[in-house]
Amino acid sequence: MHIGQDYLINLYMEAVESFLRDALTQAGDRGSSRLHEMLAFHMGWHSKSVKETRGKRIRPLLTLLTCSTAGGDWKRALPAAAAVEMVHNFSLIHDDIQDHSPLRRGRPTVWKKWGIAQAINAGDAMFTLAHIQTLRLEKTVSPIAAIWATEVLQNACLHLTQGQYMDLEFEKRDDVTIEDYWAMIEGKTAALISASVELGAITASCDNHTRKAYREFGRLFGLAYQVQDDILGIWGDTEMTGKSSQSDLLSKKKTLPILFCLSKKGEFAYRWNGGRFSIEQLPGLLELLEREGGKEWALARSVELVDEAIKALDAISPVNEAGQVLRNLTLNLAHRRV
């Protein structure tokens, strides 16, 4: 991307970060400063934090870019952008408890630092604050935009919990199909990313038809994003992702490349179904996974989804620099490294 586009991204990112910081201070009201501390720590704002440990903030960026390319004033969309990032982070705080993850972005997770009980509650506080933000659109955009945005966000949250229910259930099942996988990531990933884009369209006061088109673009973006995440979870560069490479393989997470090879019922499936494996067995499994086409097939799905997303976006004819950034972000999904 050229310099103007980088400038735009930085401008939006800084505005989001500053809005988020302000909005989250409310958690510390009424003598609950330590509750605020938990949320701030999770967001990567503790004293020693560096920008890289804060997460990508891709969802709020999508909201602001969409608002801008759809002809709206991105500054008015800031409450919506903050809301989607907060929902994402609420789900991360609860996810980390559910997955027993001790680390996120190189730092201890909230439950590891403050215990499970306080971490559940911290997630609940973050969730509440998210919804308080969309209501603020009443002042920055209009009362009806506030209602629509809150409605879209709530429905995405319900879909998110349905996807999470499936994901948790997958861990216990031996018969997860590729079809089950698509249904799961529709909820777990695509619902909130789709809502992030739709909220941008709502804050730009788009008509129903355009709003629906953006929603579909966001959905395809979200699906591509998750497939890419699955690929990075196995073949990603540790330094870039911040996660240990092949960790998804060790934890036996049923991601897309795995499910593809399991469906082939070959040597990989045989070894996978044999129980837990040690670190020493990983190279052999990785080789099988590639040889039996898991990586290639998942990459092809990712490219396909990116193509569909680009088609959906081009059909809306996005304008200006923000539209260009949105297009480039989508294209980059097919070869994102972090």
Place this chain on the structure above:
Amino acid sequence: MHIGQDYLINLYMEAVESFLRDALTQAGDRGSSRLHEMLAFHMGWHSKSVKETRGKRIRPLLTLLTCSTAGGDWKRALPAAAAVEMVHNFSLIHDDIQDHSPLRRGRPTVWKKWGIAQAINAGDAMFTLAHIQTLRLEKTVSPIAAIWATEVLQNACLHLTQGQYMDLEFEKRDDVTIEDYWAMIEGKTAALISASVELGAITASCDNHTRKAYREFGRLFGLAYQVQDDILGIWGDTEMTGKSSQSDLLSKKKTLPILFCLSKKGEFAYRWNGGRFSIEQLPGLLELLEREGGKEWALARSVELVDEAIKALDAISPVNEAGQVLRNLTLNLAHRRV
């Protein structure tokens, strides 16, 4: 209460139950029927359930009674009534995980039956569904009522998580004061009960002054309710409350009668600070708690709060049968047995 009042309560209760059942089915959409099953089980709707295991539904009752006595159509307030009951139940599902409680109302808790990970998620789904309900007031009352109601509910939820943060922290602290206690129950109990009443006023399109008066009445009702709950937690009738009597004492919960006696720094405080106690020591502790005035003092606070609540209510001059029921419910708080 005479027969007309019982009739009204039953009418409202059945309408709420039916609305809740309908609204919660949404959790089972998109192939998540087992997620719905978890919520339905928690609500007491499994096949073998009897009405008594369902909880008192006091919060939605307050919403409908307030709406009616404030001149509104209680049927239009049903989404708001369902919302407050759902928020209450979301907090119970998460509470039970945080407190490691294996039983609620004589049945296994959600985490005990489906594991901690799924229970966290089930609570999140219930929370989301709650907020979806207040938005439905857009159709039954007006768009602005929907925004106000959602705003009031969200703020109560934030206050709830702040109260919960304090309550969890109290477990680890040896220096909790009576003042800390009041701040904690303002969030943990009074915020949602106050919002339940205020939502009734909003759905009746009350002016700001009246709405504020109802909010304050609800706050006092909530405080009295919690103090009474503390008393029942130690001296309550097991058969009526469904909890084992003195369980709060055994778990060393810092409730109001306890905090009063701890502040006296007498024999009770000495024994309490000596560490855990066995079942055999309970009768002696109970006697000390009464002798040192813990029960009497807490009862006096409860009566005081009920008086204040009645004054606040009478100042609004509630009319009709609903107003009478509201008044009687408040008076009954001072000697409620369940």
